[in-house]
Amino acid sequence: MAAETEIRPFRLDVPEDAIADLRRRVAAVRWPSPELVKDRAQGVQLATLQELSRHWMAGYDWRACEAKLNALPQFKTEIDGLDVHFIHVKSPHADALPLIITHGWPGSVIEMLEVIGPLTDPTAHGGRAEDAFDLVLPSLPGYGFSAEPGETGWDPGRIARAWAELMRRLGYTRYVAQGGDQGAAVTDAMGGQAPPGLAGIHLNFLRQALGGVTGLPADSEEERAALGAINTFRTSGSGYFLEQATRPQTIGYALLDSPVALAAWMLDHDTDSYYKISRAFTTDQPAGNLTRDHVLDNITLYWLTGTGASAARSYWEGGQAAAHAAGQAPPQVTLPVSFSAFPGEIFPAPRSWVEKIYPRVIYFHQADRGGHFAAWEEPQLFSEEIRAGFRPLR
Amino acid sequence: MRPFQVEMPDEAIADLRRRVVAWRPPEREPVDDQSQGVQLATVQNLADYWASEYDWRRCEAKLNKLPQFMTSIDGLDVHFIHVRSPHRDALPLIVSHGWPGSVIEQLKIIEPLTNPAEHGGSAPDAFDVVIPSLPGYGFSGKPAATGWDPERIARAWAVLMDRLGYTRYVAQGGDWGTAITAAMGRQAPSGLAGIHVSFAQMVPLVMLGHIRNGEPAPADLPDAEKRAYGQVAFATYHRGYGVIQGTRPQTIGYSLADTPVGLAAWLLDHDTATYGHLAQLFAGQPYGAITRDDWLDNTSLYWLTNTPASAARLYWQQAVTGRNFYAPADVSLPAAVTVFPEEYVQAPRSWTEQAYHNLTYFSEASKGGHFAAWEQPQLFSEELRAAFRALR
16 A cells, blocks of 8 residues: 555643743733724624633633543545545434545544544434435545645645545545535535545635625525625625735734634634624623633634645635636536525525526525534534435435 | 924833734735735844844934924814024924825925025025924824814814914925815915915816726826826725725724734835835835934834824725815915926826816926925925925
């Protein structure tokens, strides 16, 4: 067996002084003057971040997260010159459908931890054996425990090819793929590449609509509402997108030197998730599974792995890919596509838009609850969506 | 009006140095240029110098040799430097800085402006110079409520000049200073005789509409207008700091208050030409009159006064007004414009004449960029002398 396709077991063991250093930096935080508004109109609110820092110092325990991760089968393997970290949980059920789920920014495999049970072991989570999945959860290049690319070019297309190789290496000859946020770009690219074995994809984010809505209808109330939400995002909420797409190194210095800066930057992704996370810290009322500790697990992962800058680069890569492809239509995804629209997402994707972009939509559903980090916030509901979305492909 | 001296506590300076020494660098960018932002080597050079050779007390001493004051205007403490010329009939001049600048940018033009005879000029071209810190910047107070947009700052500046006893004066600015100066021009307070800007606000509204729609420059534009169009489009779609500060000043504020190296990187990334010079500067090359100490004086000022967040809020406030920064200044008072060759927008005369209805002076300088006064103090002073000569 060639050494470079070897799959190696992986465990984390963060040195104690890295955790002590984190706590020291949070304790020594220097605050700016407070915002001049009573909401998030100027950004992450001081009170929210101060509560977050308080909990980070006092109640939060990284070792609990470490133990949770180490209780799962984690591996690393080198693909296309890059060490890829992934969690791989096989279902106890026969004929489980292999599924690779890709996270986004500012997320990680941590977002998916609570869907592992419901997806791989459905009968223990209100489901049926026929809906079981084998689950593969990779960390994106430059995120979490995957390596940071030392060269440019790791755009969604290249990541998609790497994921197809990963599934091949795991011995899967028929599988499906799922993604939101950046993960949706990768999953869509897999759909377009149609590697042998890929039977279909599921998305919970329609990223094509964010790049300027041309050719998508704006007639129905639903469509106009989506357009309005996108305009709002582009006018006031997409600063991080532009900065990371153009100057990921510039913002990277702060993201590696100040944990509080990193936390603020990560909290400011979108209105719905911000207010949910803010409430979790200021009122101790989490939104579903989006608890204070889970949020801090994710931020702490970015901090301890020092991946603030490398994660930001994924936006630069996406921007470069889009610029080079300007004018050319991307390869159309003719594979079956399932889509779940969560109400708190940046914009509510209308069915008409999904069907315009994907010729073979086999499932579309608007969930009752959940936002951008749907799997993280509503793992049970998300799992039910995945089961339903892929049921036609069994 | 109270005299003011700078005196930062020892602990603040020690804390700054500790943080710089303890900075945790990202990995090197995977490109060989600035296409992903400020390069690691540049930040390492800057951090090394900042930690080992830089001395804030030298900056303090320099500032404290100048007449500095604090006065309360419209509920806010305004810091300013005020140097009177030894010559009679000197023309009073108020100079407004921008972002990521401060009064530090203007220090080297004080002497040539107030004492021209000893700096290649003549006594009739003398100025009294007033250099305020913008609200939320430097030693000025931080506004505790929204509303301090360029128009309000302009009104405060007119109050300041009036309070100083000036009944006839001129105003100058670049970067945010150009917006404030143009606002003064439009407000036309009774003492204001004319303005000079080193950054012209002149893109026709219909062109701004095309830029907003992401369209290329109309094919029939003359070359100079096409070039300016492209430069403004680039600034609109590639200057992340502008969008971040215009929409999320508090979010970036946490970065800029807690990590001095993070702050330094952010301030280095204003525009392509300036960054190129600064990268060279910290690698040991000259940058006009700007030294490494000068640049770090400015960065340290932002850090020690904890003003990056309040400074960023000016972008947010401008966005609230709905006025595009590049829109025509619409000034009818006598206006003078100098276009510096490395400024990130090269204003064409055609558009400038439409924006400044009484354009008395239009000059394309031979040297200088966004920080023209700082980089080329002699040339800059000569431009102001020439620009305002007709108003004497």
